[in-house]
Amino acid sequence: MSDIHALVGAYAVDALDDVERAAFERHLAECADCRAEVDGLREAASVISSSVAQEPPSELRDRVLSDIAAVRPLPPLTVPATRRAARLRPALVAAAAAVVIAAAGGLVVAEPWADDTSQVQPSAADRIRAAADAEEFELPLEGGAAATVIRSKALNEAVLVAEDMPAAPDGKVYELWLDHDGVGMVAAGLMEDGDDEIVLTGDPATAIGFGITVEPDGGSDEPTLPAVTTVAFENA
Amino acid sequence: MADLLGRSARGDTEAFARFYDATSARAYGLALRVVRDPAQAEEVTQEVFLDVWRQSGRYDANRGSAMGWLLTIVHRKAVDRVRSAESATRRDATYHQENHKVAHDVTAEAAEASLEAHRVRSALQELTAIQREALELAYFGGYTHTEVATMLDLPVGTAKTRIRDGLIRMRDAMGVTTS
Secondary structure, three states, X not given: OOOHHHHHHHHHOOOOOHHHHHXXXXXXXXXXXXXXXXXXXXXXXHHHHHHHOOOOOHHHHHHHHHHHHOOOOOOOOOOOHHHHXXXXXXXXXXXXXXXXXXXXXXXXXXXXXXXXXXXXXXXXXXXXXXXXXXXXXXXXXXXXXXEEEEXXXXXXXXXXXXXXXXXXXXXXXXXXXXXXXXXXXXXEEEEOOOOOEEEOOOOHHHOXXXXXXXXXXXXXXXXXXXXXXXXXXXXX | OHHHHHHHHXXXXXXXXXXXXXXXXXXXXXXXXXXXXXXXXXXXXXXXXXXXXXXHHHOOHHHOOHHHHHHHHHHHHHHHHHHHHHHHOOOOHHHHHHXXXXXXXXXXXXXXXXXXXXXXXXXXXOOOHHHHHHHHHXXXXXXXXXXXXXXXXXXXXXXXHHHHHHHHHHHHHHOOOXX
């Protein structure tokens, strides 16, 4: 049992700081035992709160029901079998946990809760580019660096293609974010040194924008501002 | 309840309203306990239910109950809220410690309200005092395990173990099933 495994209880009750949480979520991606234990401990923790139940004001019900009238539920995570391993993951898991590793000939996308994290998808970026509804959004950057987000709403996928990004400062990493209306910035992956194509995690189809920030190694749950660069998606 | 979520995912607002009615007291009560301010608790609860509506198709019954799923989202959002508020005005840990006993007594009183709560209280009594305190400071207080260790004068690194042990005991005492 590794040391990080011991954080499972604190993780289940959100008692980790941002850096520990990111590290533990990377561990979760690889540890089925911890995933099962987190589920059980979260269930136990939620039971504790039955002692503090309290009826909310009745206006809250009206506000909630009025909110949802304007929002379409996201589609379920059903995908073609070839993509299944990399896409299966409950939505509530922070996308910050996703680890994108450059691998020979393509990308290995490891996501927490994925049943199989070793699936290699050499064509992810190409496939998004090739989608009939692919859109490109160029990110404003200084110096010689260039970065573009290519998104397909139909596939609910997006990829960041970067060129000549300067290395992040020592002990820091670039973190990618999708901006969701009413939710805010949702972590969409980390850019490790040398990565030039990163498939975003999360739900690019419904996002209204994208940004890159500099975060401590391992990433953060909230973006540290100011962002390196941001871009608004059109027609989101 | 899982069925109501499934119908919500298909755009059934009436099913979602029933889900809200069945769960909102639990969601709001937890948010209020963590953030303490009723206006902020309402905001958190409102955001969570909107999230739940949006994500309803992605709830996985194999991984836990619908209530557990909802409350996990509530808790995370409430903790994020108190921690970001804290960066502006650092909470006074001493204040919390002094008031902790009172808060716990109120908790125990409210716990008698229902059968499930009674079972929870029995399960909580299975815990050692230090496990219970560590767990309550983390879960209801929204403190990190490192902060909990300091507040309880535990060596750094032991609070996380107390929290985990406490949760495991709760899980086993409550007969929570996991997939």
